[in-house]
Amino acid sequence: MIVVESLHTYYGNIHAVKGVSFEVKKGEITALVGANGAGKSTSIKTICGLLHPRQGRILLNGEPIQKLEADRIVRLGVGYVPEGRHVFPVLTVDENLDMGAYHRSDKAQIATDRERMYETFPRLRDRRKQLAGSLSGGEQQMLAIARALMSKPQLLLMDEPSLGLAPIVVRQVFEIISELNKGGLTILLTEQNARSALKIAHRGIVMETGKIRFADTAKNLRENPVVQQAYLGVG
């Protein structure tokens, strides 16, 4: 579905992504794992159009998208759940979901989809008229996911979905990601929590200082002794 070819992205003056190539296959969960500063978030932001690469290509269903701005890329079916949630704090939960559907014009369908989101995330329904800034971290993460889903993506990019959440909420978030994938959604996520990410992912990519160290099926990575020692806290 998405092919990244020898991508180089600078974050300010920092050469954060140094020649990264990988593929996200339709219907799969792909996890980008690695330490803080490995270039995972920069890769995700480059795909969704918030950053632009100096070199390399990003192909979405064969079409190059690396020069497009973020507001165009979401229209092509790429949803984005940012690191740190970034819900719109002074808009209500309802309004945040509507913003997710901003580029759609099918009003009736948007309302139906919004109700579906409230069935998936009942906690949000109780708070639909509240300002998003008043929600707990876990609720904000649910809202950020629901908001991205409102754009009807074929590919969902999730940047550090478990970061800063309580352990029980982390488990819920990973369950939701699995469920969404079973429903047919292709997902690319970044995670510092490599252990949990590689449990639900089909494939994993291990990044280190802007480069790919390993890329394999999640199962093989879980059994790789180097990965185990460095990233999974085994041994």
Added chain:
Amino acid sequence: MNNTSIFIQTVIGGVGIGSLYALIALGYSMVYRSMGLVNFAHGSIYMVGTYFGIMWYAGLVMGLHVPYPIAFVIGVLLNGAFGVLLERILRPLAKLDLMFMLLGTIGLGYVLDNLFVIIFGAEGFAVRSPLPSMPLVILGVRIQPQMLLVIGVSAILMVALQLFLARTKTGKAMRASAMDRDIASAMGVRVNRMNALTLAIGSGLAAAAGILAAPIVYVNPAMGAAVGLKGFAAAILGGLGSIPGAIAGGLIFGVLEAISAGYISSAYTRGIAFIVVVVVLMVKPSGIVGEITVEKV
């Protein structure tokens, strides 16, 4: 006339002038929160908007004297379109340091002021009110009809702006992109367009203020300097970036000015109003209406 009616009359005058400051302050605050830009050309934009409207009414264009309400609408729309052009000019400045913003926008203000001196001459002119000049007397309080028009139209514009921002899809997108431009663009919002619309609305409101003020002030290419500064002080007083703050700040500033002119001395009007602003900011640096910007992580 008794003391109470003099006081009421003073306050009404202050609310009228304050509504004009509020309309100007809204332009500063809206542009600041959506682009992060402090636009010191805004006083000049107010002057430009005044000419854009009044020139049709006062016979500056081919001797035409179109009715005041039509000239008002033309002026607001023309200045709004001018705002869209301004977004394109100011866009590179929004990414730079405050020093460059200051120099760039102050410079733009000078260019506009002098351009209008070249076109219309440095000399100003008085504009007659479309309403009768005889003051209305209500329960012993004397009110200029033009002042009632100023208060009424300003109130309508401010309510309309609030409804637009709170209820419409575009208004919500404007607020969302002011809160977080990256995330808004990832939702499909064209942030530059929202900024252009913000400048269009800010400039349109400034034109409205200028055209409403024209019959009470003297129209000339230098008229923007003092009003621009007061509008900015009002925006700061209310909390730069806050829309209710800009409205409150403008009204308070206007009433303060009127009361100090009426009861202390009209020579010290400006000084007294600015001293109050400084004192308020020393106590509460975020202004009277602090926006909710807290973000839970």
